[in-house]
Amino acid sequence: AQTVTQSQPEMSVQEAETVTLSCTYDTSESDYYLFWYKQPPSRQMILVIRQEAYKQQNATENRFSVNFQKAAKSFSLKISDSQLGDAAMYFCAYRRGIQGAQKLVFGQGTRLTINP
């Protein structure tokens, strides 16, 4: 079974600084997708960024980027120019790539605090 591990229960960063959240996963599959979700105090799950395993290029979405190391099974999220609105729980998630298997496997989450 696939597993996802986030080893940092909590992180904090100064506003405008850069922070990196770690995620590792375990799978024997070669085709899969990885996601970072943000959960602000409103509880809503918001997709931040996604990465296809077959793509070597790291995904970027504005201030959010990932460092995808397939051989190391590592998928970290970098937030640049941190803003107060980035404060939230962040979840790393894995999904198999084959059709019919769209279940997400989540990590434990990292609570990110932004210090003004």
Next chain:
Amino acid sequence: DADVTQTPRNRITKTGKRIMLECSQTKGHDRMYWYRQDPGLGLRLIYYSFDVKDINKGEISDGYSVSRQAQAKFSLSLESAIPNQTALYFCATSPAQAGKSYNEQFFGPGTRLTVL
């Protein structure tokens, strides 16, 4: 209007009571999911449904049952609630793959359930 809605948003109940959590979606998606979120554990899959006649257990289905009344509705029931079922429950939807490499899951706002 929200695309994925959950009712109720918050519920407090007593041990032994039967509880139903409801999820409705207007996205026209075939696939629906129920997840449970616990602190330090992330989100875990309870049940998922690929269409009205296709319902599958997730990793933590014991103590839960589901009903897919229509393409747009997917209900989660706790037949006899117990305190360790206190958690945040999320419904999610996704379209069936149709030649696309991956599909996003869209989450409802969550239901906070407390079992006393």
